[in-house]
Amino acid sequence: MDYAEILDEWTAAPGFEVNLTIDREQEGWDGHVGFVPNYVKELNPDLKKTVLVCGPPIMIKFTVAGLTELGFTPEQIYTTMELRMKCGIGKCGRCNIGAKYVCKDGPVFRYDELGELPDEY
Numbered sequence: 175m176d177y178a179e180i181l182d183e184w185t186a187a188p189g190f191e192v193n194l195t196i197d198r199e200q201e202g203w204d205g206h207v208g209f210v211p212n213y214v215k216e217l218n219p220d221l222k223k224t225v226l227v228c229g230p231p232i233m234i235k236f237t238v239a240g241l242t243e244l245g246f247t248p249e250q251i252y253t254t255m256e257l258r259m260k261c262g263i264g265k266c267g268r269c270n271i272g273a274k275y276v277c278k279d280g281p282v283f284r285y286d287e288l289g290e291l292p293d294e295y
């Protein structure tokens with residue numbers, strides 16, 4: 175199954191809403207254009223929902239900030255830190271965020287578990 179087929183499947187799933195955006199206008203695209211953090215604010219999501227944020231660190235950083243600005247609590251936001259992993263088996267000690275090891279305790283964390291995002295985010 176390719177990416178387009180997966181998106182079609184998600185879009186058709188009951189109770190599932192897919193909102194797509196691209197950073198820059200592109201020929202053949204007639205959907206939303208704009209950065210994810212701004213688009214999330216435009217969508218004005220229901221504050222009773224739980225949010226999963228994954229992608230490049232800079233996008234995660236600004237999306238989490240935007241969600242917080244909208245009123246989401248750290249307990250409602252989950253994100254993934256797999257880009258910090260090196261050995262992936264708990265030996266190198268290079269993936270830690272505070273007392274947590276991304277490779278052993280994550281890579282998905284609830285935002286309040288992290289305290290704050292690592293510097294590269």
Ligand code: FES
Pocket residue numbers: 258259260261262263264265266267268269270275276277278
């Ligand atoms: S990636 Fe090496 S200890 Fe986690």
